[in-house]
Amino acid sequence: MKIPDLTELALRNLRESLLRNSLTTVGISVGVASLVAMLSLGTGLQQLFSRRLEKSGLFDTIYVSSRREMRMGRAQERTGPNPAESRVLDESARAEIERLPNVSEAYPDIRFSTELQFNDKPHLSMVSALPQSAKSNDAFDGMQGSFFSSDSAPEVILQKSFAEELLGKTPPLGAPEPTVAELAQPLLGKELTMNYAQRESTAVPVKPPAAPENSPASEIAAASYSVISREQKLKIVGIADLDPESMRGPTRAKVFLPLKLAESLHVMQPTDLREIARGGNDQEVYSSISVRVKNPAEIKGVEDSIKKMGFTTFSILDASQSLQKVFKVLYAFLGIFGSLALAVASIGIVNTLVMAILERRREIGIMKAIGASDGDVKKLFFAEAGAMGVVGGVIGVGLGWAIGQVINFGTNIWLKSQSIPPEHFWAVPLWLVLFAIFFAFLVSLVSGLYPAGRAAKLDPVQALRYE
Amino acid sequence: MTSTTAPIVDAARDTVAIRSENLCRHYRMGETLIRAVDGVSIEVASGEFVALLGSSGSGKSSMLNLIAGLDRPTSGSVVVQDRDLAKLSREELAKYRLHVVGMVFQSFNLITSMTLAENVELPLRFAEVERDKRDILSRDALERVGLRARLHHRPSELSGGEQQRAALARALINRPKLLLADEPTGNLDSHTGTEIMNMLAEFNRELGMTVVMVTHERALAERYAQRMIFLADGKLVDDRPNSPVNARGQA
Helix, strand or coil: CCHHHHHHHHHHHHHHCHHHHHHHHHHHHHHHHHHHHHHHHHHHHHHHHHHHHHHCCCCCEEEEEEHHHCCCCCHHHHCCCCHHHCCCCEHHHHHHHHCCCCEEEEEECCEEEEEEEECCEEEEEEEEEECHHHHHCHHHCCCEECCCCCCCCCEEEEEHHHHHHHHCCCCCCCCCCCCHHHHHHHHCCCEEEEEEEEEEECCCCCCCCCCCCCCCHHHHHHHHEEEEEEEEEEEEEEEECCCCCHHHHHHCCCEEEEHHHHHHHCECCHHHHHHHHHCCCCCCECCEEEEEECCHHHHHHHHHHHHHCCEEEECCHHHHHHHHHHHHHHHHHHHHHHHHHHHHHHHHHHHHHHHHHHHCHHHHHHHHHCCCCHHHHHHHHHHHHHHHHHHHHHHHHHHHHHHHHHHHHHHHHHHHHCCCCCCCCCCCCHHHHHHHHHHHHHHHHHHHHHHHHHHHHCCHHHHHHCC | CHHHHHHHHHHCCCCEEEEEEEEEEEEEECCEEEEEEEEEEEEEECCCEEEEECCCCCCHHHHHHHHHCCCCCCEEEEEECCEEHHHCCHHHHHHHHHHCEEEECCCCCCCCCCCHHHHHHHHHHHCCCCHHHHHHHHHHHHHHCCCHHHCCCCHHHCCHHHHHHHHHHHHHCCCCCEEEEECCCCCCCHHHHHHHHHHHHHHHHHCCCEEEEEECCHHHHHHHCCEEEEEECCEEEEEEECCCCCHHHHC
């Protein structure tokens, strides 16, 4: 028999015992709905996490530092060259890293602690430089004002807590915090004066050959650099609600400068002294640089290349990999849990079809008598099972989607009551829709195996004898 | 045995429709062995109208099922239209039932959930005939048995006679060479029974179909059959020609 005929006959037969077949189909729907609900929760959560983490720039960033900075190298790093002989992380190294394939940018991490004056009152803070690409960081999602107009503009973005400090609005513990908008209003466009120490290299003296190996560092420092106190006026352009450097812990900065501007200031870095102690050249040496890769998937290769260059690297690739593992386990767990209901529903299909054989014994006998082959009968029962599966699958996907929407909606109401911004942690991607329907179809066909085989083997003489 | 039967079958192609040789169908029911058909050898010529007679349990229906390819012989052979049914696979047997044989039953055996048109076209679905052609053929077949107006009725909405006519239309739809009828008038009153019998006679006469009818009513056989075969306890007891008295007159 041809497929359209099979489908037509199958649907007609399903309509004949409408109640029973509907109930079976409802069973499948519930099974599919639970599967869809579970898997879309898993997908949604995974998407939510990766969205958050990718936007944070954590997953496409490699932190590179010189081995010289390593005080306590991990075992694998101790096998490398002696820290003191390893390569210096200077501008030429940065440029070389930036030329590696799949690297979108490599920028020095400039951070220093300094004094900022606002309304003639000094405030101490950690200052950090941001490249223009940081604009997409989700920390700036709820920012008031705007991002730096250019990479070298004399502008500054403040983290909310520093803004509170400038305005003297730090709330007592437990009191409601002022909103960013409230803070931004009196601050945006205002001027901030930054006092900092500029490092200026003097002519590099030839190291005296007779100098003793353990000569004090300060002597050489004095010979290579002078430190000048400077001032820089900065315009406040933005107040960030979230903390762009939440990963940094206690050393996180609360004041942010454009990268090029920060570089041009040549602020004295804590590492400078050490470099000087080692008798470095006149090129600027970075304590660390951040390397961003074009695609988080390429991070491993890039990291290996940088390691080969003789630097120490850190990325949270490992973290992301174990996170993915966790999600895979979660996924499998949710999938198995969701499939349980479908497995129960499949027993319903077997039951319904076996009942149908008993009921339609005579009909099967008639069909065989007028020329239906075993295959025709088998296919007809398969078609009925498959039709129940597809119909149940479609309804189930809709049901699962609706359940998800309701739960998402309800949770967001709860989140709102806890003053947490709403999140979309429920995702029903197209592949899941198709997979669920196909899976329901497949499960139904498998359930139909036994009944269809039994129907096909029915002896027509016996079947026709029944009244 | 097969080496000798094969050439005979070939030689007799045009004249012999059914040939059974020492045909047996035995089955067990608990401890006892039932010999439903026990060594029956008959030959039916093409275009013949044969009545299989006997009391209930005589094996006439079992014989018909063997000829119809619904059942397989325990031993012996039954050759219909050149096909040795015992040697066909299940698949080939289904094809044989579909294309070579048309069957009508005492209890009509229409599928109750389908309309008449759907019942009649069902064999065409198994034969994978296109829908358009199916519609035309089933309409024609129902017209032939006078049920043109009942196309979309279900069997339960029809009288017994009408149902049996529809079953006849279904049996004829694939233009079979052989029409097998198992007590076709058993559930009908005498008037509608006569109507059905006249149709059988008409198909036999006009379409040249070979008809084998199982009945326990001797009078019916005498009126329509050209030959009467008597079975008792699965054995052939009598085989005699008959001049149908009533067929032409009623048609």
